[in-house]
Amino acid sequence: MAIAADRLRRKESIVPAIGGMLGVAIAAGISWRTGSAKDYFLFGVRYAVQGHLYQADKVDARGVAKIVMGYPLMGVCLLVVAWAARCSSNRLKASDCGSPDG
Numbered sequence: 001m002a003i004a005a006d007r008l009r010r011k012e013s014i015v016p017a018i019g020g021m022l023g024v025a026i027a028a029g030i031s032w033r034t035g036s037a038k039d040y041f042l043f044g045v046r047y048a049v050q051g052h053l054y055q056a057d058k059v060d061a062r063g064v065a066k067i068v069m070g071y072p073l074m075g076v077c078l079l080v081v082a083w084a085a086r087c088s089s090n091r092l093k094a095s096d097c098g099s100p101d102g
Contacts, residue, residue, distance in 0.1 A: 004017035046069050053062035 001021075003020070004014045007014045007017055047063050049069065050062055053065055
């Protein structure tokens with residue numbers, strides 16, 4: 001809420017702040033529902049794939065999916081986040097948005 005208020009004060013869009021609050025609310029809801037805070041980032045994707053395989057009684061395929069959707073998928077997600085952060089940083093430098101005057 002404080003971030004949204006600060007963005008309003010600076011006459012900036014509050015959409016990113018609202019999106020962040022929504023993400024935290026979803027994560028909190030999943031954590032509350034499952035009783036554990038781990039793995040809430042990819043919970044929906046994992047549940048959709050593994051739940052389908054579980055219902056179809058495909059134990060081998062579910063085991064492979066569980067392995068592939070673990071650390072390898074997390075690694076890909078981290079690479080995407082690093083790439084996005086680098087692109088954002090480069091854009092800020094190019095547009096001079098990061099300077100106190102800009």
